[in-house]
Amino acid sequence: MRHPTLEDVAARAGVSRALVSIVVRGAPGASEATRQRVLSIADELGYRPDSRARLLAGRRSRLLGVTLTLNHPFHADLAEHIYSAAEQRGYEVVLSAVTSNRPPQKAIDTLLDYRCEAAILAGALTREPELTALGERLPVVVLGQRTRSQAVDVVRTADTQGIRLAVDHLAELGHRAIVHVDGGRAPGSAARRSAYRTAMHRRGLAEQARVVPGGEAEEDGAAAARELADRTPPTAVLTYNDRCAVGLLDVFVRAGIAVPDDISVVGYDDSPVARLPHLRLTTVSQDAAQLASLAVQRAIARLEGGAVDAREVVLTPHLAVRGTTAPPR
Amino acid sequence: MRHPTLEDVAARAGVSRALVSIVVRGAPGASEATRQRVLSIADELGYRPDSRARLLAGRRSRLLGVTLTLNHPFHADLAEHIYSAAEQRGYEVVLSAVTSNRPPQKAIDTLLDYRCEAAILAGALTREPELTALGERLPVVVLGQRTRSQAVDVVRTADTQGIRLAVDHLAELGHRAIVHVDGGRAPGSAARRSAYRTAMHRRGLAEQARVVPGGEAEEDGAAAARELADRTPPTAVLTYNDRCAVGLLDVFVRAGIAVPDDISVVGYDDSPVARLPHLRLTTVSQDAAQLASLAVQRAIARLEGGAVDAREVVLTPHLAVRGTTAPPR
DNA sequence: GCGGCGTTCTAGAGCGCTCTAGTTCTCTGG
């Protein structure tokens, strides 16, 4: 009934515990013949190494802690890629969710209790002092967010550039009245807002720049859409994220405003929903796979003492042009 | 730099390791005075118990393993409630994600490697033999899915009843041509399909029963909607889940088909999206909090040898009537 | 003044593993 241990396998194979340990770890120091024999016995007994004991005994735990928000589709993407990137390099991943009644600090604490060697924070809007304190204890990579803390690495996408791509795309189609529905107090919203202003300015459209309060959820986009539909509507809208854009689109369609004929819409994130055949949302795309892989790579580089060039890696986003943008009529 | 251990706290407090252990665990056997003193020293040193060592040494790990699908909004809800239900009862939770390149078996294996005492499977469509094998090793609670395996507990919502509620609601509004857009090969789809047929039959609408192939994603709903719009459209549609309903709604609105005036739509899941102000989708609601709490309760009951009455707990769903249903015109 | 009892504390084994420092056993070359 109980789990078989190294001891059990060793006894059955007639070798020492240490040898079995060498074999199951794939470490050098065992002949091919015994390797095969031990492995087959381990298999037969249904032996699985106890990660608690392994973690405790080893000087390295090879454990990467990841915090994330469960209900955020982009984070699901990230997590998936973090798993595979870590696995490829021989690291394990332990997840800790940030939810409405499980604050970032709690999520981080449980990670620490697992004695992971490095932390990748995707879901945690941790404030700078806490972040710095954490960064002094172990390598920390903040994913997708800016921070002033010098104690942590950052892997993110260039928001400024993403917004500029969107504005440029719309401007090149001939739009001038391009409105930005912002993210309210959501993370990164302020940065995107000012990037929008700058981009409009560069296009000589500073006069037309107009920011409408939004948020990170569909309903925020919907509220903004109702406000836009009431007044003189713009010819194009750039939203804080895809969810917001979806809310917007829904209200527009119901109000008989055709997208992209009457109005063009650009989202941000390239989340799965943007790719849906009936939506085909033009959106700024962040490469989740690359973001994840870089974050993992960075964390591991810090751990293994490899050279880590810059504290911050900024990826270039690209614009996924789909069906919600067209020249104004 | 290194983590302080029990030893460090003990040395500083001038007591034995065992006493410190007693204090930090809150176990009986220490005087109030030393308790306070040890606690404050532990705090001062920033001591945090090492969960690996704790797990290894204790005969109980008080660890609950949970598998889930990251991109499923309902699972995010569940996870959140599982966390708090477990915490309330003094158990910890370790999450293991099922993703497109991380099959259920892998997710379960990593849980096992953490030596959790019981497993709650929300994301894993595990086949019966594997499930039975797992159930023989440790208490397993399958969440939201039926299974024939007698080795595991099941906590789920009565699909049959949920579907019947929806059909009854539509029938009472006066609908007769009620179509079901099914979930294809998605889990539980077959059960919902036959529940639909039965419910229609009970209403004397067996003749009108019509199933259109769908799926679990928005695009599946959209495809079904296009098919429905082409032929003689029904007056009401009941979908496999909310995501499917959202795809459906989108196509209808774009095609100028008014909801609920021309056609009523009922979803399934009561996911956050259904509650959005601009959608207000009528849907069958599963109580995530209760589902989660029951699952945790069951797992713990099995562990602690409490009486567990039935192998299966079936919750009663209810219908959240919102804005997408109305009498036919 | 002494056995008995409850409370507070400690010594030390042991959880399943990894790792260092051997030991043994070939297999060479001079």
Place this chain on the structure above:
DNA sequence: CCAGAGAACTAGAGCGCTCTAGAACGCCGC
């Protein structure tokens, strides 16, 4: 024929904790 190298294997300590068994210390009643 033996020193030396290298491969294959082992003994045993130790990771940070929990837990059992028992020690030390009052405090009671007789």
